[in-house]
Amino acid sequence: MEHDEIIGLLGAYALDAVDRRERGLIEAHLDGCTMCCTEVGQFLEVASEFVPATQAPRSLWARILFSVRSHGVAVATRPRPWLGLVAAITVVALSGVVVIQQRRVVDLEATVARQMIEIDGQNRELDQVAPDRLVSAALGDPTSVQAVLSGETGSITFVIEPSGNAFLADSTLPPLPEGLTYQLWAVVDGEIISAAVLGPDPRLTPLRIEGSVAVLALTVEPVGGVVVSDQEPAAVWLADA
Amino acid sequence: MLYLDERTLEDNELVAAVADRDESALAEIYRRHGSQVFGLAKRVIRDEEMARDIAQDVFVSLWKKPEAFDASRGSLRTFLLAKTHSRSIDVIRSEASRRIREERDALLKSDSVPNVDDEVWQVTVAAKVRTALATIPERERDVIELAYFGGLTYREVAAHLGMAEGTVKSRIRSGLSRLQESMGQLGIVTA
Structure with a gap:
């Protein structure tokens, strides 16, 4: 031309x-x-002057920051942090270094399975010791952190004790249809970890969140949870927001 | 205090800080330009959720590749909005967004033709920009509007308006040239 x-x-x-x-x-x-x-x-x-003056949703910055903080893991073009790991595995497989990443997936699968077993056991334990009293005690502890994950459909609050014991204290999120579950993820020291599979209608659930948590995010997944999520977070909490 | 310091930095200094992995610099860039990026995506896409995805992509891309911004080629605002528009258009033209295209086509067939939205210029741009827009012929404004907010190629604009492609191309260019001149005189853009 x-x-x-x-x-x-x-x-x-x-x-x-x-x-x-x-x-x-x-x-x-x-x-x-x-x-x-x-x-x-x-x-x-x-x-660039033909720009509509529109207020951005409050959750937008949280989503950006969440993607940025998980950038070390997320390598997908589209910033879906969990999908990034899957993409990384695919790419690495082609270069012949897949073993390490496979081990990581296996580790994550084991972690999710262990969490489900632990939570199941803890739920049974809590059934016997009035769970609301544990939550009240944690909420009354000034050294505990209250993490309110906010999203478009509602919010969910966790109280995290310095020991790493954590409790779901409150939720305004709608119950999910059959076949789906809420899953909690944490960014700890730059790593995304599955913190808990919470079920379709989260209640007073005990869990462990160890280490310095920068971000908590909640996604909607198939029943049983997933090792790597490709879903956008339904609610997010940032430690220093 | 760091927060106050970030606010005093120029856009290109903020991008340099982003290259050093400074989250607060990205936060300041978002504070300055986030609403415009989201607003443009929403205006073009007409879908809030997808507009949010695009805005997120634009800022995360800046975080990942700050070197893509070249200050010698224009302002950060222009860079971010050009990225936003380009991605929005890609979404509109992709196979995955049939619904959006159908909505757009329905709008184009409505009585408001040739204006995509008569109120667009009235509500989406600042008063000074409206003044500049008033200085160009309506025939040039219409083709710019259909292309920019309607997401049409110049060929599609020509087919839609029953005009020659060359005429549309030249109207877009002459309209933008006139706008550049009048916006320059009004101090909106570089003269």
């Missing part, structure tokens, strides 16, 4: 109103043409 033809398309290019082939040709031309580059820059600046 000749320079004059490119010039005629620069306005449409600045508005993303050219097709893929034309876009490629124009961008190849722009690499070596200062004049066209300047014109496109001016058009883009003009277009």
Whole structure:
């Protein structure tokens, strides 16, 4: 495509109103043409003034920060932190270093399974010792941290004792349909870990959250939970928000 | 105090801080431009959830590849909004967004044609920008609006309006040139 033809398309290019082939040709031309580059820059600046003044949802920044903090694990183009691990495994498999990542998945599977067993046992234990009293005690402890995970459909509150014992203290989240469960994830020291599989209608559940927690996130998953999630968080809590 | 310091930095200094993995710098960039990024995506996509995904992508991409921003080619605002628009258009044109395209097509067939939304210019841009927009012929404004907010290629605009493709191309370019001049005179963009 000749320079004059490119010039005629620069306005449409600045508005993303050219097709893929034309876009490629124009961008190849722009690499070596200062004049066209300047014109496109001016058009883009003009277009950037056509901006609707819309309040961004409050959860947007939390979602961005959550993705950023899990960036070490997330390598997917689309910032779905859990899917990132799956993508990483696929890529690594191609380069012949899959063993380590497979071991990690196995470890995670074991962790999720162990958590389900532990929670099941703890639930039975709590049935006998008035669970609300444990939560009240934790809430009354000034050294405990209250983590309120907020999302579009409601919020869920956990109280975390310095020992790592944690309790689900309150939830306004709607019960899930059959076949689905809430799953809690924590970012601890830059690692995403499954903290608990909470069931479709979370109640006073005890769990363990050890280490320095930067982020808690809740996703909706198939019953039984997953090792790696590709879901957007339904609710998020940031430690330093 | 760190928070106050971030607020005094120029956009390109903030991007340099992002390259050093400074979350508070990214937070300040989001504070300055987040609503515009989200607003543009929502206006083009017409779907709040997808607009949120796009806005998230744009800021996370900046975190991952801050070097993609070249201050010599324009402001950070222009860079972020160009990314936002481009991704929104990609979504509209992708096979996965048939519903959005159908909604857009229905809108284009409505009585409001040739304006995608008569109130768009009235409610979405600042008063000074409206003043600048008033200085260009309506025929140029219409093609820019259909392309930018309607997500149409110039060929689609031409087919939609029953005009020659060359005419649409030249109207878009001349309209943007006129806007650049009048916005420059009003101090909105670089003269």
